[in-house]
Amino acid sequence: MLDRQNRTIDYLRISVTDKCNLRCTYCMPADGVEDLTHEEVLSFEEILRVVKAMVPLGVKKIKLTGGEPLVRKNLVYLVEQLHQLPGIEDITMTTNGLLLEENLPALLKAGLTAVNISLDTLDPDRFRQITRREGLDKVLSALDAASRSSLRSVKINCLAVKEFNEEELPRLALLAKDREIEVRFIELMPIGFGKTLTPIPNTQILETLEQVYGKSVPYEGRLGNGPAVYYQLPGFQGKIGFISAVSHRFCSQCNRVRLTSSGFLKLCLHYNNGIELRPLLRDGISDHQLTETLREAIYNKPLHHSFDGVKPEGEDDQLELKNMSQIGG
Ligand code: SAM
Numbered sequence: 328m329l330d331r332q333n334r335t336i337d338y339l340r341i342s343v344t345d346k347c348n349l350r351c352t353y354c355m356p357a358d359g360v361e362d363l364t365h366e367e368v369l370s371f372e373e374i375l376r377v378v379k380a381m382v383p384l385g386v387k388k389i390k391l392t393g394g395e396p397l398v399r400k401n402l403v404y405l406v407e408q409l410h411q412l413p414g415i416e417d418i419t420m421t422t423n424g425l426l427l428e429e430n431l432p433a434l435l436k437a438g439l440t441a442v443n444i445s446l447d448t449l450d451p452d453r454f455r456q457i458t459r460r461e462g463l464d465k466v467l468s469a470l471d472a473a474s475r476s477s478l479r480s481v482k483i484n485c486l487a488v489k490e491f492n493e494e495e496l497p498r499l500a501l502l503a504k505d506r507e508i509e510v511r512f513i514e515l516m517p518i519g520f521g522k523t524l525t526p527i528p529n530t531q532i533l534e535t536l537e538q539v540y541g542k543s544v545p546y547e548g549r550l551g552n553g554p555a556v557y558y559q560l561p562g563f564q565g566k567i568g569f570i571s572a573v574s575h576r577f578c579s580q581c582n583r584v585r586l587t588s589s590g591f592l593k594l595c596l597h598y599n600n601g602i603e604l605r606p607l608l609r610d611g612i613s614d615h616q617l618t619e620t621l622r623e624a625i626y627n628k629p630l631h632h633s634f635d636g637v638k639p640e641g642e643d644d645q646l647e648l649k650n651m652s653q654i655g656g
């Protein structure tokens with residue numbers, strides 16, 4: 328469907344849990360967040376009902392996220408059920424990779440089409456410093472398994488943070504040298520703990536990569552469902568991507584809404600505008616009413632974020648106070 332700004336909304340990010348097996352400093356407090364109770368989290372049946380109600384509105388692409396999506400029990404079942412829904416064409420996942428390798432065969436069989444693996448460093452000490460946990464070996468092994476698999480696409484999401492990985496970024500880009508994957512650099516957003524760290528502008532990263540690996544060529548094709556722009560570096564099999572939400576606002580092309588694990592339909596990453604779907608689902612809303620409620624909410628999606636402090640004119644949107652682990656990225 329089109330929203331009031333004529334943006335086509337066809338993509339839903341579903342956070343299936345806000346629990347996580349890492350504690351990344353930019354995302355979660357050291358001792359985690361208070362767990363939602365079992366009753367507060369949408370069941371798979373409730374999630375599927377919301378997705379079914381969105382299909383008539385034109386939603387056809389789903390991203391599973393978290394917290395860490397793979398810590399939710401039986402996630403493969405959800406993928407399988409989503410895959411069977413007529414109208415759903417693409418089911419992808421964003422994961423920290425720790426549990427990916429062991430689940431990969433079942434996920435592929437269930438219909439998962441692509442994964443994004445979050446990885447900010449190749450150094451075990453720094454991995455521990457950033458994530459406050461162990462596990463780099465597992466992530467790298469999962470990356471190899473995923474890139475050898477039948478997945479349509481494997482992407483690395485690397486958050487570029489001055490305090491952590493500035494001098495390591497060329498080495499991370501190298502992951503795309505001999506693999507047909509995309510390494511994407513993501514600008515840190517001033518949300519939650521992200522406000523306490525220093526982003527590195529993507530233009531600066533591209534300049535550094537070109538100094539090390541030679542002049543890049545912009546890639547004109549489309550890769551995936553999001554706002555990344557891609558470049559080809561000489562001699563690289565894979566591509567390098569940039570998601571520059573802060574330095575280059577791409578809200579006019581935004582195609583997505585988000586569903587949190589507690590059932591809040593979130594209309595923009597930066598604001599807490601949206602609707603609580605859980606009470607509606609549990610109070611017996613009809614399928615038709617649910618679709619119409621979603622249609623009205625999505626139509627009124629905020630015009631743009633205000634990371635630069637400039638709010639859309641005439642709007643009184645409340646800024647988001649949740650951590651990224653509760654939003655899903
Ligand atoms: N646990 C999964 C993972 O790490 O991929 C999925 C959830 S995580 C919240 C999704 C993405 O959000 C990760 O790639 C993470 O790097 C990114 N992220 C977390 N905090 C961020 C921030 N302040 N700005 C930009 N991206 C952020």
Ligand code: SF4
Nearest residue numbers: 347349351354394423
């Ligand atoms: Fe967990 Fe992902 Fe947040 Fe790291 S970024 S704490 S892996 S949810």
